[in-house]
Amino acid sequence: MKKKFVGVLFLCCIAASVACGAKSQEVKAVGQTTVAAKVKKNTHVASHAAAVTESGAAETTSAANERAAETASTAESSEAPTEALAAETYLCFQSSRYTYGEFQRDLSQLQKQAGSALRVDVLDKTVDGNQLYDLRIGNPEAKHHLLVFGGIHAREYITVQLVMRQTVELLAAQQKNGSFRDAAIRDLLADTEIHLIPMANPDGVSISQLGMDGIHTEAVRETVRNIASKDGKQLTAGYLQQWKSNANGVDLNRNFDALWESYNDHLGHASADHYKGTAPECEIESKALADLTRRVKFDATLSYHTQGEVIYWNFGQEGALRDMTLALAKRTAELTGYRLDGNFQVLDTAGYKDWAISKMGIPSLTIEAGHGGNPVDPTQMESIWRENKDVVPMTLEMIVKGEVHRISETK
Numbered sequence: 136m137k138k139k140f141v142g143v144l145f146l147c148c149i150a151a152s153v154a155c156g157a158k159s160q161e162v163k164a165v166g167q168t169t170v171a172a173k174v175k176k177n178t179h180v181a182s183h184a185a186a187v188t189e190s191g192a193a194e195t196t197s198a199a200n201e202r203a204a205e206t207a208s209t210a211e212s213s214e215a216p217t218e219a220l221a222a223e224t225y226l227c228f229q230s231s232r233y234t235y236g237e238f239q240r241d242l243s244q245l246q247k248q249a250g251s252a253l254r255v256d257v258l259d260k261t262v263d264g265n266q267l268y269d270l271r272i273g274n275p276e277a278k279h280h281l282l283v284f285g286g287i288h289a290r291e292y293i294t295v296q297l298v299m300r301q302t303v304e305l306l307a308a309q310q311k312n313g314s315f316r317d318a319a320i321r322d323l324l325a326d327t328e329i330h331l332i333p334m335a336n337p338d339g340v341s342i343s344q345l346g347m348d349g350i351h352t353e354a355v356r357e358t359v360r361n362i363a364s365k366d367g368k369q370l371t372a373g374y375l376q377q378w379k380s381n382a383n384g385v386d387l388n389r390n391f392d393a394l395w396e397s398y399n400d401h402l403g404h405a406s407a408d409h410y411k412g413t414a415p416e417c418e419i420e421s422k423a424l425a426d427l428t429r430r431v432k433f434d435a436t437l438s439y440h441t442q443g444e445v446i447y448w449n450f451g452q453e454g455a456l457r458d459m460t461l462a463l464a465k466r467t468a469e470l471t472g473y474r475l476d477g478n479f480q481v482l483d484t485a486g487y488k489d490w491a492i493s494k495m496g497i498p499s500l501t502i503e504a505g506h507g508g509n510p511v512d513p514t515q516m517e518s519i520w521r522e523n524k525d526v527v528p529m530t531l532e533m534i535v536k537g538e539v540h541r542i543s544e545t546k
């Protein structure tokens with residue numbers, strides 16, 4: 136995919152802690168045209184907002200700039216969206232295997248129907264050229280922030296569909312003034328901004344779902360052939376379906392700076408599963424998540440995985456951080472019916488949740504939805520949805536009430 140930069144606006148570079156490599160681009164029409172971002176007044180955010188047009192898109196520079204200005208001027212108002220949002224018309228509420236292409240189609244429709252209520256950033260591009268979409272809902276000026284992501288483990292792709300349903304549902308509830316228990320969704324979103332990353336590992340998800348056909352570039356196909364050889368496996372459909380890593384053969388959820396050095400992956404080479412990489416955050420996808428977390432400083436994070444119907448909340452944190460994480464975990468367990476597991480010593484380390492808790496001081500959960508083996512049978516989607524539908528509004532409510540928040544960057 137060739138990209139043509141038609142203009143770059145250096146808007147601000149305020150926070151010294153921000154890695155300048157962090158890209159934050161406001162996207163106007165997914166897969167076709169991306170248009171410049173607005174200035175973020177939040178002092179935590181230093182963005183190099185870029186006006187970007189994909190090659191082949193008909194839009195001119197001036198049109199892009201005009202629409203960018205429009206985005207900037209309307210993003211903070213509560214202007215009515217262009218169309219009524221009908222959740223059931225989205226592929227995430229229909230498809231039995233939700234692919235990157237289907238996700239992009241839903242995203243395009245959502246941008247049309249949600250208008251300025253949805254802000255779409257591209258955090259980065261993967262080695263196989265897929266975009267890492269960060270969907271932002273709520274008040275961009277809010278001091279409270281929540282992160283929810285799915286699809287970091289390739290074969291656990293049913294969580295992509297789940298997080299996209301959560302996104303659509305939240306926007307629909309906001310539009311029609313829905314509520315969670317006594318709290319209006321609009322009120323919850325007035326005090327928070329939520330970041331949803333449905334597909335944190337699009338290359339891996341595509342390999343697990345579509346095999347070699349899910350790969351765009353010959354270079355990545357060659358990498359995958361080499362990984363199979365290192366794994367001592369034939370390049371069968373079954374082997375690829377069980378893919379858990381990204382396209383470089385790194386298990387992204389063993390690639391964070393949380394006891395990474397001491398984690399023994401028993402491999403030492405790129406693999407479909409479990410290889411921790413050469414260093415923490417050596418991969419585009421894990422670095423994008425960590426950079427975003429350093430920049431936004433979330434009050435809580437939820438990582439969706441499959442399977443086991445279990446919630447992991449403990450990484451040895453103490454005091455208020457332990458209390459708040461456990462409170463969030465218990466409330467999540469009440470809604471989902473999943474059991475809690477706080478026995479962190481026997482678990483694998485170097486996951487996102489482990490890092491967010493231990494290095495960033497953020498109450499964070501790993502939620503393992505579904506049961507059986509991976510990939511989880513698509514017939515479980517409806518029960519997973521029922522169990523997790525209210526988890527996001529519940530967490531927003533806890534954040535707004537001050538029951539869950541970040542402690543500090545290091546502890």
Ligand SMILES: [Zn+2]
Pocket residue numbers: 288291388440441
């Ligand atoms: Zn997982």
